Amino acid sequence: MTIRVLLADDQAMVRASLRVILEDQPDIEVVGEAADGADAVTLARRLRPDVCLVDIRMPRLDGIDVTRALAGPGVSSPLRVIVVTTFDLDEYVYGALHGGAVGFVLKDAGPGLLVEAVRAANAGDALISPSVTLRLLRHLRSAGAPAAREPASPLSEREAEVVMAVARGRTNQEIAAELFISLSTVKGHISGIQTKLRVRNRVEITAWAWANRMMDAT
Structure with missing residues (x-):
């Protein structure tokens, strides 16, 4: 459509x-x-x-x-x-x-x-x-935002890689190229991640990654 x-x-x-x-x-x-x-x-x-x-x-x-x-x-x-x-x-x-x-x-x-x-x-x-997202998240962190809740079920190693790529502002196509997977596989991972983290979109995935300090070492 x-x-x-x-x-x-x-x-x-x-x-x-x-x-x-x-x-x-x-x-x-x-x-x-x-x-x-x-x-x-x-x-x-x-x-x-x-x-x-x-x-x-x-x-x-x-x-x-x-x-x-x-x-x-x-x-x-x-x-x-x-x-x-x-x-x-x-x-x-x-x-x-x-x-x-x-x-x-x-x-x-x-x-x-x-x-x-x-x-x-x-x-x-x-x-x-991405640059705007980082500023928003740093603002939330400096304001003492609460830690993100635990996922409904643990993320797989691949899902964690996708989460960090999303948090860096990568597009679906860029994630597919970086991880050597298909675009449809990326979309499937993101859908599964949203379910596990109980979030609605990429911005909330990014916020979860930062709240859980997944990005501190990147």
Whole structure:
């Protein structure tokens, strides 16, 4: 099934670049573009795309307000919003995630991460640029976040390797290449890991890995 995507960015060149990256994928279609936040909200509510890619700094409504309008608390039929931006300021990261975004991707993260973020959002998962994830987790650690609970059943050696790869911000394709396994095997491991850890997505897998100090030696 094709993933329908809406692009919202005030720079035409950026929208064109994102369109080229996404429509190069056989399972993704760009169904609309908006040059400001107010138009993004209007278009998204009319088109009901599977995923909205939203810039932070836009005229009329910024990306945080757009996210709240489309995915925030109290929205009866929330859409999946990924914030795509040049700026990784803490206030933007926290504002986007608290506003209901299911992803936060930096524009310099590369096309592979962008495409995987769209697919993850469509599947009900979440994906955040690795550098942003690390900052969030370090913030949680410095704030004295509680230790993660024990898994429902022990992770296998391979599952532990996948957990650490996810925590380093690797995409599914990168994990497959690093561990010499197929993409479908990676997806199967991640599904099993989420069940064992009782977490919902890659961000929570990463948080679990850091809370259990799996990343201290990497």
